[in-house]
Amino acid sequence: MKLIDESLVSSIIMDYGEQVKVNDKETEAIITNPLISEQEERYIHTVQNVPRGSVVDYKTFKYLTITESSSMRTAKYKALMRQCNHVIEFPGEITNGKFLGYDDLGRAVFEEIVGEPTYVHAIVDNKSFSVNSTDAIRVPVNEIILVLQDNKVNKEKIKINFKFPSMDKKWTVQNIDLTQSGLMICNCKTV
Template identity: 40%
Template sequence: MNPFQIDSSDIQFLFDSAGLTVKINDAEQKALITNAKIGDFEDKYIHTLQPIQRGNLIEYNGENYLVISETVTQRHSKYKALIRHCNYDIEMEGQEVCEIVGYNDFGEPIYECHPTESINVPAIIDKYTFKIDDFAPIRVPENQIIITMQDNETNKSKFVVNETFEVMGQTWKVIDVDMTRTGLLILTCELS
């Protein structure tokens, strides 16, 4: 028997007895949540038995967190990742969808238009470039912010260069979309 090998039944017992039910991308799962270093953000570690990925959206205690570290392999029979609290929700208005409901006397179509449902996008908004553990982050210009959110098809289609949206009581315009961190969509935005 290898003294450095952890028995998977012990890990399972730990998750069954001390694990909390969280939502990972809207699917309930048992996880252990532990505190990370104290800093400007509320960072925590999430430990799971199933694989998790950078960009996963975690709902814990009614708050949204984003997995910001890459997690590829297991550590001691479990997966561990750093999560950060999403400090803002960006409300994106629904698009107007028009349908033909009939035709007038001249054969022209009659349209009925209605907006689709608006969505809330949990995001991390900051005035510094996105760094997890750098002691000297780079500050962006005064009229710009950095927004980090989950990389998914909805967010990719809604947050494109030159798109505008409101958050923090101001209108912002996307000037750059960085997709270099798999799972995360990192936007540079300026006041519009």
């Protein structure tokens, strides 16, 4: 015997939920607050699975789902999402434009055309990445943890020794942890 009717839960989400974007796709969701923590976190309740690492657009903010929701809970999916507090800018691709002539060594010189930059939303923290704040361990003073969506673009751009600016410092990626499906967890150190 089912205690909760799935169609009832689905209609509640459709009637009382809000429009959000999950990985750039519109969906209805109910957003609730967990216990107060150091980070801005919310629960997202949907009738579709929201895998860990999904980027959620909610009320002008970007969130990253940090828990797996592979099975339904009471006829709906539920995941914890944390607000992205950082944007990484990947410079645009440089391509050759029109031929300008030759340099002093006889090499062809072309106009450089810089493409549009790519922006990636991420979570930056100075503690080891943990859903349960009691498990978090502080990282050394000149180190941070960078958490972002594990996708093709990020895997192509972010490698060991990748450098990026943040908080008036330049950081370099020391290690990339892919053990949590959907997330890239990077240990970074100041340059």
